[in-house]
Amino acid sequence: MDFPMIKLHRWLRSQNRLTMRVLCAPEAEPYGLPWTGQALQPEAYLNRLDQARDLVDRSDDLFRVDGVTIERGSPLWPGFILMREPYEGPYGEKTTGRSFVSVEKTAQAIRFCAERGLRLNIVTAGLAEHDTYLDQLEALGRRPLEADGRPWLLQHLYFAELDQLRRFAALGLDVTTSMSFSWGKGELVRERVGQRFLADFIPLAPMLDAGLHVGCGTDWGPKNVFGHIALAVEPYYTASGRPAATPGISRHQALAMWTREAAHVLRWEGIGSLEPGNHADLAVIDRDPLTCSLEELPDTRVISTMLSGQVVAGEDFTGDV
Numbered sequence: 001m002d003f004p005m006i007k008l009h010r011w012l013r014s015q016n017r018l019t020m021r022v023l024c025a026p027e028a029e030p031y032g033l034p035w036t037g038q039a040l041q042p043e044a045y046l047n048r049l050d051q052a053r054d055l056v057d058r059s060d061d062l063f064r065v066d067g068v069t070i071e072r073g074s075p076l077w078p079g080f081i082l083m084r085e086p087y088e089g090p091y092g093e094k095t096t097g098r099s100f101v102s103v104e105k106t107a108q109a110i111r112f113c114a115e116r117g118l119r120l121n122i123v124t125a126g127l128a129e130h131d132t133y134l135d136q137l138e139a140l141g142r143r144p145l146e147a148d149g150r151p152w153l154l155q156h157l158y159f160a161e162l163d164q165l166r167r168f169a170a171l172g173l174d175v176t177t178s179m180s181f182s183w184g185k186g187e188l189v190r191e192r193v194g195q196r197f198l199a200d201f202i203p204l205a206p207m208l209d210a211g212l213h214v215g216c217g218t219d220w221g222p223k224n225v226f227g228h229i230a231l232a233v234e235p236y237y238t239a240s241g242r243p244a245a246t247p248g249i250s251r252h253q254a255l256a257m258w259t260r261e262a263a264h265v266l267r268w269e270g271i272g273s274l275e276p277g278n279h280a281d282l283a284v285i286d287r288d289p290l291t292c293s294l295e296e297l298p299d300t301r302v303i304s305t306m307l308s309g310q311v312v313a314g315e316d317f318t319g320d321v
Contacts, residue, residue: 001025001026001069002026002027002030003026003051005024006026006055009022009024009063010063012063013060013063018062018063019312020062020307020312021061021062021063021268021271021281021307022063022064023064023065023266023268024064024065025052025065025066025067025069025121026048026051026069027048027069027070027071028045028048028068028069028101028109029045029048029071029100029105031100039101039102045108046108048068049068049108049109049112052067052068052118053116053118056118061279061308066119066150066267067113067118067120067147067152068109068113068118068120068121069121069122069123070105070106070110070121070123071101071123071124072100072101072103072106072123072124072132073097073098073099073100073124073125073126073129074123074126075125076158076188076189077090078090079093079095079097079098080097080100081097081125081129081158081159082096082097082098082099082125082126082128082129082132083096083097083127083128083159084127084128084131087192087193087194088191088192089192096128097126097128103132103136106133106136107136110136110137111140113152114140114142117147117148118147119146119147119148119150119152119153120147120152120153121152121153122153122154122155123156124155124156124157125157126159127159127161127164127200130157130160130164131164134167138167138171143170143171144172144173145172145173149267150267151172151174152171152173152174153173153174153265154168154174154176155175155176155177156176156178156181157175157176157177157202157207158181158202159197160200160203160206161200162203162210165207165209165212166211168212169210169211173212174212174213174215174264175207175213175214175215175265176214176215176216176265177202177204177207177216177217178202178217178218178228179202179204179228179231179232179235180219180220181202182202182231182235182237182246183231183235183236183238184220184238184239185201186198186201186236186237186238186244186245187237187239187240187242188239189201190237195245198244198245198246199245199246200246201244201245201246202235202246203246204216204232204235204246204249204257205246205247205249208253213261213264213265214257214261214265215257215258215261215263215265215266216228216232216254216258216261216262224299224300225258226289226297226298226299226300227297228258229254229255229258230297232248232249232253232257233248233249233250233254233294234248234294235248251289251290251294252290255289255290260272260273279307279308279309280306281306282305283302283304283305284302284303284305284306284314284317285300285302286303287300302314303315303317304316304317306318
């Protein structure tokens, strides 16, 4: 999220118009700038890091700002993912990806966060990109990498080999990702990058095996979160209907990734589970996601959504409870 969007969300919060909890980390380098030839100069870049540090505020129950985001590569379709070996770009040309932000700037952000106690959110997708980040992160000589007990984050984490996952886990990092990428782009990976890379594409089970905490989101599709949970259990590629090359995880593990583990990764206390003392954030649904058939799970309907005990969407049944 960039600085203007943070201002917008703060205004929405001031008007009591937020109906969800929002945690954001502003971008160190605005994502679109390299395409305009207006990449930030060193002083301006450092100023944005300072701004991100000064914006940190975790005191509000609905809207929090915590850390800063760096992002070099992605997405896949236009040939931006940073890989070790050449793959096919959108027009048949060979590419190893394109970096939006320089390696030097990412290293500067890493050092800044380590020295100033700022939480770092690293958007990373390709194997070569992970290699660079791992070298930079391990060079700090610190484990775990965190800010006030809040581990630094890896976002997206498209392709990842088990050795890379173990190195990330050894650094104490947490992960956010989405089944959208595997579901929607699996056949694109097979066609452009190569079938052998599918086993490392959104590998939820290896992430857990490596000891990483993983929180998942919906990103751009399917729209129903329970469809994502079903995909985590039995992943497949929507373009062909073929089973994914990565193994599925248990339904309990999958549900946790969208609830308890997501809250753990965000380090937002009092959410993600129903227990005494937690916020009354809950969704009332029309079936049991742990016992219904997997085929029926994506059709789960949300009857009502509550935030801190107040109904914000759907049926208001509170008068009957």
